[in-house]
Every structure is written in structure tokens, then in C-alpha cells.
Amino acid sequence: DVKVTQSSRYLVKRTGEKVFLECVQDMDHENMFWYRQDPGLGLRLIYFSYDVKMKEKGDIPEGYSVSREKKERFSLILESASTNQTSMYLCASSQAVGANVLTFGAGSRLTVL
């Protein structure tokens, strides 16, 4: 069964802390994505990557960075967490060609105090 695995289901951090959210996929997908999901706002794209060491800004990249050192792993980094980054974070992956169907991880719910 194909999978996108997010390392932490729930995290609680303090303002100013550095936060790492890890995502691993086992489908050999080229594309990987980080979204955040907030009530009334839907899923918003933070960053995506179409190849190892490549990254592109999504619609709301401010306050975030990403790392893709290996094809299967895509990390989201909050350099200095703030309370407005409290959210559900969803990682997804897709093939480079075809219909670009996203497969999502189960999500990481981050609370910043």
C-alpha cells in the first residue's frame, strides 16, 4: 500500500522555537508538497519540490523554509515558530507526469504557544 508518512501527528511548541516537520513517501514520486489547512481557509500551498534539492514557493511561504536532500523526504522548517503558525500541516506527493494526483499524509497538528 502506497504511503506518505509524516513523522509527528501532534506537536506543541513555544513561540520562537525552531520546528521541523518531516515527510517521507515510498512511491518514488518526483513531486512533493507542503500545505497548511485552517478552518474557513482550506488547504493553502506553502512550498513544493519537483526534484531533489529543488524547491518552489507556494502561495504562503513566509515564515517557512523547506529541504529536499533525498527524493523520498521533504522537510518543512519553521525557523522561529509564531502563534499564527498553529495549524494542521499536510504533506503530499505526486508523479511528475499524468494527472498529478496527490497522495496525502495523515497530517501534523502543530500548536504554538
Added chain:
Amino acid sequence: GQNIDQPTEMTATEGAIVQINCTYQTSGFNGLFWYQQHAGEAPTFLSYNVLDGLEEKGRFSSFLSRSKGYSYLLLKELQMKDSASYLCAVVQDTGFQKLVFGTGTRLLVSP
């Protein structure tokens, strides 16, 4: 830019038919997805339309009209397990293909 609109919430009865509409305005349109998301779970793929017309898959069908910027998801023979959020997402091609999501429609199916 992009703008995707869908109703916030809908209710329906078990066994009925429900239609969830999605209208969009976007540059570089290259297809439209519907995803289902149960509370506390990840979104899962339901359908993909890139050409005008109706795609049928069991109890679920999805329709697209590119000239009108309009899609709908039709759910037949509703079951309690269909209570979920339904997310409309437009593929935007700006050199890279990315998915832009609407805010989702929460469907509540009652007995």
C-alpha cells in the same frame, strides 16, 4: 490569481442524491480535482476532469464546463459514511503544475 467558490455546508438524507457545486476563476487552468476528507483524516482522491463533460465512477460523478468555470460533484444513493468534506481543487499551470484548493464543502448525511 485564482478564486474557487463552493458552498460551506450541505445536508442531505441517506439514500438521496446531492450535488456539490464549484466555480472557479484561474489562469493557466489545466484540470479540476475532487477530494474527500473525513474529519481528522487526510484528503483522498475522488475524481479528475480535464475535458468538458461528465465522468462517472460508481455512486460518484463529476462534471466540468471549462467555458463556464464550473464543476459539480454528484453523489447518489447517499450513505452515512459519505458525511465528510468535499474539496474542489484546480490545477494551475504556471510553468509548474500546482493544485489550488477551495475551502471545501462539509456534507452531513442524516438517517
